[in-house]
Amino acid sequence: xxxxxxxxxxxxxxxxxxxxxxxxxxxPHAADLNALIPLAPKFLSYVxxxxxxxxxxxxxxxxxxxxxxxNGPILWANMHLLFWLSLIPFVTGWMGENNFALMPVVxxxxxxxxxxxxxxxxxxxxxxxxxxxxxxxxxIGRDTxxxxxxxxxxxxxxxxxxxxxxxxxxxxxxxxxxxxPDRRIETKLRK
Amino acid sequence: xxxxxxxxxxxxxxxxxxxxxxxxxxxPHAADLNALIPLAPKFLSYVxxxxxxxxxxxxxxxxxxxxxxxNGPILWANMHLLFWLSLIPFVTGWMGENNFALMPVVxxxxxxxxxxxxxxxxxxxxxxxxxxxxxxxxxIGRDTxxxxxxxxxxxxxxxxxxxxxxxxxxxxxxxxxxxxPDRRIETKLRK
Amino acid sequence: xxxxxxxxxxxxxxxxxxxxxxxxxxxPHAADLNALIPLAPKFLSYVxxxxxxxxxxxxxxxxxxxxxxxNGPILWANMHLLFWLSLIPFVTGWMGENNFALMPVVxxxxxxxxxxxxxxxxxxxxxxxxxxxxxxxxxIGRDTxxxxxxxxxxxxxxxxxxxxxxxxxxxxxxxxxxxxPDRRIETKLRK
Amino acid sequence: xxxxxxxxxxxxxxxxxxxxxxxxxxxPHAADLNALIPLAPKFLSYVxxxxxxxxxxxxxxxxxxxxxxxNGPILWANMHLLFWLSLIPFVTGWMGENNFALMPVVxxxxxxxxxxxxxxxxxxxxxxxxxxxxxxxxxIGRDTxxxxxxxxxxxxxxxxxxxxxxxxxxxxxxxxxxxxPDRRIETKLRK
Numbered sequence: 125x126x127x128x129x130x131x132x133x134x135x136x137x138x139x140x141x142x143x144x145x146x147x148x149x150x151x152p153h154a155a156d157l158n159a160l161i162p163l164a165p166k167f168l169s170y171v172x173x174x175x176x177x178x179x180x181x182x183x184x185x186x187x188x189x190x191x192x193x194x195n196g197p198i199l200w201a202n203m204h205l206l207f208w209l210s211l212i213p214f215v216t217g218w219m220g221e222n223n224f225a226l227m228p229v230v231x232x233x234x235x236x237x238x239x240x241x242x243x244x245x246x247x248x249x250x251x252x253x254x255x256x257x258x259x260x261x262x263x264i265g266r267d268t269x270x271x272x273x274x275x276x277x278x279x280x281x282x283x284x285x286x287x288x289x290x291x292x293x294x295x296x297x298x299x300x301x302x303x304x305p306d307r308r309i310e311t312k313l314r315k
Numbered sequence: 316x317x318x319x320x321x322x323x324x325x326x327x328x329x330x331x332x333x334x335x336x337x338x339x340x341x342x343p344h345a346a347d348l349n350a351l352i353p354l355a356p357k358f359l360s361y362v363x364x365x366x367x368x369x370x371x372x373x374x375x376x377x378x379x380x381x382x383x384x385x386n387g388p389i390l391w392a393n394m395h396l397l398f399w400l401s402l403i404p405f406v407t408g409w410m411g412e413n414n415f416a417l418m419p420v421v422x423x424x425x426x427x428x429x430x431x432x433x434x435x436x437x438x439x440x441x442x443x444x445x446x447x448x449x450x451x452x453x454x455i456g457r458d459t460x461x462x463x464x465x466x467x468x469x470x471x472x473x474x475x476x477x478x479x480x481x482x483x484x485x486x487x488x489x490x491x492x493x494x495x496p497d498r499r500i501e502t503k504l505r506k
Numbered sequence: 507x508x509x510x511x512x513x514x515x516x517x518x519x520x521x522x523x524x525x526x527x528x529x530x531x532x533x534p535h536a537a538d539l540n541a542l543i544p545l546a547p548k549f550l551s552y553v554x555x556x557x558x559x560x561x562x563x564x565x566x567x568x569x570x571x572x573x574x575x576x577n578g579p580i581l582w583a584n585m586h587l588l589f590w591l592s593l594i595p596f597v598t599g600w601m602g603e604n605n606f607a608l609m610p611v612v613x614x615x616x617x618x619x620x621x622x623x624x625x626x627x628x629x630x631x632x633x634x635x636x637x638x639x640x641x642x643x644x645x646i647g648r649d650t651x652x653x654x655x656x657x658x659x660x661x662x663x664x665x666x667x668x669x670x671x672x673x674x675x676x677x678x679x680x681x682x683x684x685x686x687p688d689r690r691i692e693t694k695l696r697k
Numbered sequence: 698x699x700x701x702x703x704x705x706x707x708x709x710x711x712x713x714x715x716x717x718x719x720x721x722x723x724x725p726h727a728a729d730l731n732a733l734i735p736l737a738p739k740f741l742s743y744v745x746x747x748x749x750x751x752x753x754x755x756x757x758x759x760x761x762x763x764x765x766x767x768n769g770p771i772l773w774a775n776m777h778l779l780f781w782l783s784l785i786p787f788v789t790g791w792m793g794e795n796n797f798a799l800m801p802v803v804x805x806x807x808x809x810x811x812x813x814x815x816x817x818x819x820x821x822x823x824x825x826x827x828x829x830x831x832x833x834x835x836x837i838g839r840d841t842x843x844x845x846x847x848x849x850x851x852x853x854x855x856x857x858x859x860x861x862x863x864x865x866x867x868x869x870x871x872x873x874x875x876x877x878p879d880r881r882i883e884t885k886l887r888k
Contacts, residue, residue, distance in 0.1 A: 129322055129376050131702055136330030136518075139709030143717065144334065146783050148342065151721065151790035155798035174783070178776045185702050185772075199376075200494070203369045210337050210365070217342035225346035303773070320513055320567050327521030327709075335525065339533065390567075391685070394560045401528050401556070408533035416537035511704055511758050518712030526716065530724065581758075582876070585751045592719050592747070599724035607728035 127194050130202060134184060137206050141213060142177045145170055148217040166220030172295065173216040176236070179302040180209060183243070190260040191250060201249040205242040211235045229288040230281050236295065237277040244270055273298050318385050321393060325375060328397050332404060333368045336361055339408040357411030363486065364407040367427070370493040371400060371434070378438065381451040386444050392437040399430040420479040421472050424486065428468040435461055464489050509576050512584060516566060519588050523595060524559045527552055530599040548602030554677065555598040558618070561684040562591060562625070569629065572642040577635050583628040590621040611670040612663050618677065619659040626652055655680050700767050703775060707757060710779050714786060715750045718743055721790040739793030745868065746789040749809070752875040753782060753816070760820065763833040768826050774819040781812040802861040803854050806868065810850040817843055846871050 149166055152159035215235045219228040247264050254260040276298050284291035340357055343350035406426045410419040438455050445451040467489045475482035531548055534541035597617050601610040626649065633643040658680045666673035722739055725732035788808045792801040820837050827833040849871045857864035 126380070129326060129379075132323060132705060133326045133330055133372060133376075135702060135706045136327055136709055137334055139706055140331055140334040140713055142779070143710055143713040143783060144338065146786060147338075147717065147720075149787045151787065151794050153794065155791075155795035155800050157800055171780075174780055178773070181706060182772055182776075185706075188702075189699070199373055200369070203373075206333070207362075207365055210334060213337060214340045214342065218346075221342050221344065222346035227346050227348055317571070320517060320570075323514060324517045324521055324563060324567075327518055328525055331522055331525040335529065338529075390564055391560070394564075397524075398553075398556055401525060404528060405531045405533065409537075412533050412535065413537035418537050418539055508762070511708060511761075514705060515708045515712055515754060515758075518709055519716055522713055522716040526720065529720075581755055582751070585755075588715075589744075589747055592716060595719060596722050596724065600728075603724050603726065604728035609728050609730055 127188055127191055130194055130199065131188055134202060134206065135181075138177060138181045138184070138209065141209055142174060142181075145173055145177075145213045145216055148213065148220065165223045166217070169216050169220030169224070172292075172299065173212050175299045175303070177209065177212065179299065180205075180239070180243070183302075187247065187250070187260075187264070190263045192254060192260070195253050197249045198246070198253055201242070201246040205239065205246050208235055208239040208242050212239075224288050224292050226284055226288050229284045229291050233277050233281040233284065233291060233295065236298075237274060237281070240270060240274045240277065244274070269301065272301070318379055318382055321385055321390065322379055325393060325397065326372075329368060329372045329375070329400070332400055333365060333372075336364055336368075336404045336407055339404070339411065356414045357408070360407050360411030360415070363483075363490065364403050366490045366494070368400065368403065370490065371396075371430070374434070374493075378441070378451075378455070381454045382441060383445060383449075383451070388440045389437070389444055392433070392440040396430065396433040396437050399426055399433050402426045403430075415479050415483050417475055417479050420475045420482050424468050424472040424475065424482055427486065427489075428465060428472070431461060431465045431468065435465070460492065463492070509570060509573055512576055512581065513570055516584060516588065517563075520559055520563045520566070520591065523591055524556060524563075527555055527559075527595045527598055530595065530602065547605045548599070551598050551602030551606070554674075554681065555594050557681045557685070559591065559594065561681065562587075562621070565625070565684075569632070569642075569646070572645045573632060574636060574640075574642070579631045580628070580635055583624070583631040587621065587624040587628050590617055590624050593617045594621075606670050606674050608666055608670050611666045611673050615659050615663040615666065615673060615677065618680075619656060619663070622652060622656045622659065626656070651683065654683070700761055700764055703767055703772065704761055707775060707779065708754075711750060711754045711757070711782065714782055715747060715754075718746055718750075718786045718789055721786065721793065738796045739790070742789050742793030742797070745865075745872065746785050748872050748876070750782065750785065752872065753778075753812070756816070756875075760823070760833075760837070763836045764823060765827060765831075765833070770822045771819070771826055774815070774822040778812065778815040778819050781808055781815050784808045785812075797861050797865050799857055799861050802857045802864050806850050806854045806857065806864055809868065809871075810847060810854070813843060813847045813850065817847070842874065845874070 149163055149170060152163070212235060215228065215232040219225075219232050222228050244267065247267060247270075251258070251261045251264060276294050280291040280294035283294070340354055340361060343354070403426060406419065406423040410416075410423050413419050435458065438458060438461075442449070442452040442455060467485050471482040471485035474485070531545055531552060534545070594617060597610065597614040601607075601614050604610050629646050629649060629652075633640070633646060636642040658676050662673040662676035665676070722736055722743060725736070785808060788801065788805040792798075792805050795801050817840065820840060820843075824831070824834045824837060849867050853864040853867035856867070
């Protein structure tokens, strides 16, 4: 079973998620600078989510580069990941609309947490299919960054109850950690 | 005539259907948990439709894996399937907006019914093109699951007049039946 | 210069045009059948435009099947075609919203007319690139159907001033004429 | 690392940006010609942005034609370009909604400026990866058009404070300059 259509479908869904988020930046009726001020938190929220979707696309791209085939569990693990990512436009809009208030920030973290878990499940399903001693398994390795992300989100969500901006800063920190591209798979493939 | 563009176009349409459904989850203006309560039925409705589109993508992917070519009737049978699937965001939104009320539940079932029929017609058009003794025809076989789905929808719609949740439960039951991946084609291809 | 990306980009644009039209079918707040009645003209308008986009995708698919390469004028002729098709969701919504009233019906015809012209220009640009004695030129031939479509639209628009439904019926008639798949290119390719 | 998915993802994002802009042309409730008059500036704004996205797609297509591979910095430089292009629907809507008023025209220019810069950064990242004496580097050359575009935008934005239409005319002039297809890469590839 070929991986081409799974990649194409995932690309499509990620491209649409990325782009419809901008629809939450509603065009103001006034033409002065003041009309943009209420959009500032929505814009920050958009930038953060744009970077997160970019990171997921990037990692997904690297992951499937090393993959050789697809089976039923992998298809559904991938669909499960897309489900959580599809909720990002909603929590992005909610967080921006309410100026990084408590509950939206917690739910944003929750969606990131489940997306991170879904990505982890996907890597396990792929390793199970390719074998523990495959190039793919070796390339994924212990996925330290993925585990650290989940730990950060788990810490961030309760911290939001003290100060939402602390949680939001932790989400930004995780994004920065990922922006350093994942050289593990590239390195393994080059050998 | 190659099948590549038909797959790419179908992938695009399915990816967009999947993703625009989330736009029905309108971002609430309030930031507290209560603001999410009215979204609960919309969210359940979204999850169900997400799974259904996932199932259709999955089956479409399996089906075309075994296909070798395309002709005019197949192109239009595929377009006909996409038409009914394109109505899913509308009935999903209507069902969620009205908390699984009678008429939306009946129409949701109606759209599933026509989509199921359209899928059946597509398989017949493909068997007619590939021949009754082709790998594809053998792999599709009697399509027992597809026929059972149509029977379930047919039973569910009148039952909705007694209790809409019974019909909705049957839609869920059909989805669960399909979540077990279709190993028929995979098995045939492996031989 | 390869044609793959031009096909992929056109597929993406056509898939999105097809799917965002359904967003004009606004989810009603009431759950009874009466709530659907005002949607009837919008639904008819949607079905007509769905078929037209399907026809364009179908013909585009056939056309590029026979193409070997791309140059600058072809790229822009294709973009020009996509521009007119991108206006179809707007005129579809306007025509449905106003129950097939005079001006929306005239503008719908106008967009179809310009899309038809743009398609014609695209075929000429492709023939100019491939040569008058190429397989592609032979396959396109005199494009009788395309010319008849333009003539029909030209007749339909003034007729709308007497009775909009006459013009709308002519648009339906042209769609039916195209639904018979274009065997010219298929036939030529088979030789 | 293959370039296929990066092209497919970029195509998807550009196709969606192109198409969701038309959603800003809100369907009027009235059916007469007067109902279209307030849409005129939105339509002009849409046409300009459609042409700009077309130009970016066109140049992106040419650029990657000559590319052989992808690395981390290129992936993120491309994502950075898509970010600025994703803001085009917002500034297009704002400029159209406010009839080419001062601030929207300035911000439209600002987004074009950053998109132009992002494209320039992308070409540098690609040259760094392929080498200064690669076909790609030679084909991109000094990118005179790209630099002139940035200079034009830089002049246009302050001029908008005297007369917004002067700035808007300069944006149109830059678009016309680009509509002449970029023969540099084509010419180099042909050798």
